[in-house]
Amino acid sequence: MSVVSLLAELADVGASRAGGYDRLAWTRADSKCREWFVAQSESRGLDVEVDRNGNLWAWLNPSLPGSALVVGSHLDSVPRGGAFDGPLGIASAFAALDLLADFAPTRPIAIVAFADEEGARFGVACAGSRLLTGALAADTFRSLTDADGVTTAEAMSNAGQSPDHVGADLERVARIGEFIELHVEQGHLRTSAGVDGLTPDAPLGLATEIWPHGRWRVDLIGQQNHAGTTRLADRVDPMLDLARVILEVRNAAEASGILATVGRVRVSPGAVNAIPGSASAWIDARGSDEDRVVSVMGDIGRGAVLESWTPTTPFDSAFVADVGKAIGGDLPLLPSGAGHDAGVLALAGIPTAMILVRNPSGISHAPEEFAEDGDCERGVVALAAAMRSRTA
Ligand code: GLV
Ligand code: MN
Ligand code: MN
Secondary structure, X not given: OOHHHXXXXXXXXXXXXXXXXXXXXXXXXXXXXXXXXXXXXXXXXXEEEEOOOOOEEEEEOOOOOOOEXXXXXXXXXXXXXXXXXXXXXXXXXXXXXXXXXXXOOOOOEEEEEEOOXXXXXXXXXXXXXXXXXXXXXXXXXXXXXXXXXXXXXXXXXXXXXXXXXXOOOHHHHHHEEEEEEEEEOOOOOEOOOOOEOOEOOEOEEEEEEEOOEEEEEEEEEXXXXXXXXXXXXXXXXXXXXXXXXXXXXXXXXXXXXXXXXXXXXXEEOOOOOEEOOEEEEEEEEEOOOHHHHHHHHHHXXXXXXXXXXXXXXXXXXXXXXXXXXXXXXXOOEEEEXXXXXXXXXXXXXXXXXXXXXXXOOOOOOOOOOOOOHHHHHHHHHHHHHHHHHHHO
């Protein structure tokens, strides 16, 4: 089946009226995507498993000797996310397997859909893969809540997945010999050829590394009071500090040449006629240089609480070169500013590569995220070539 037809099957799942997709982890829409994954796997005769962290696995020839070549990505999205971030990697994996229908691999192949990659609901990105490798402790994961106070355990239970045994699963990690994640390009980061992003002539690339990435929370405390009766001079209004923090983050990022974003704030109680009692801001900071990312947050101060941190994650250059050779052509090399499960596996010592598919809009985590049909099909052919070469 073509990757375009496979993605079309998900076109209505979690579609937001405002555009884009709401497929936050462990919601009804996410469950529907997961049901689709199971149906696609079963229709190809693959053995489906859900691991203790809620990651979905579809195995081809699991009893063959040797560790597996694993391919895949994730199905969850950010609020009003695009159609490609995550699902393109999974649909491409199924489509690549179809291209390899007459091929007999000599080692197991698995397609994986990692749970809760975006961290858009509970705050920690790549929760499924981090739990798997032990990079996220089970207790820390269980302590997370969403904006409505729903715990991760409740959310998983509501979706029919037991949270009782979440945590490191090193036996399973040992079964992953190599991992390849195909992903839509995000942004137009500069390639090794000095070009800003992938081009129509070179629509596929290989990632060299993932930039260091941290998420911090700043809590600002005020005095809740009446908007119509409290003199300006008497107010303790955390919104003023919130505005200052947002500007400080932007200015510090500009001065240091990194990226930093305040994409989420919470104001309590959030009434139009009350001075808030508290406000929180979440800061996402990344860049090519780890020290600069950390020092920007040092400059912000304000008791920022680190919620997650991922260091610079280089991909195994020999493995990436082998994957590139299997695909053929001289693929552009480029870093990824976005985080991925591939990075979590790379940090766990697994040879890992990412194939990136051109996104002409350059926009991601938004409805305008895009990849052309022809480029998606080229991605599948490339992934199939890599899969064939690694399992022959
Ligand atoms: C995930 O896509 C991230 O980079 O935040
Ligand atoms: Mn992604
Ligand atoms: Mn994403």
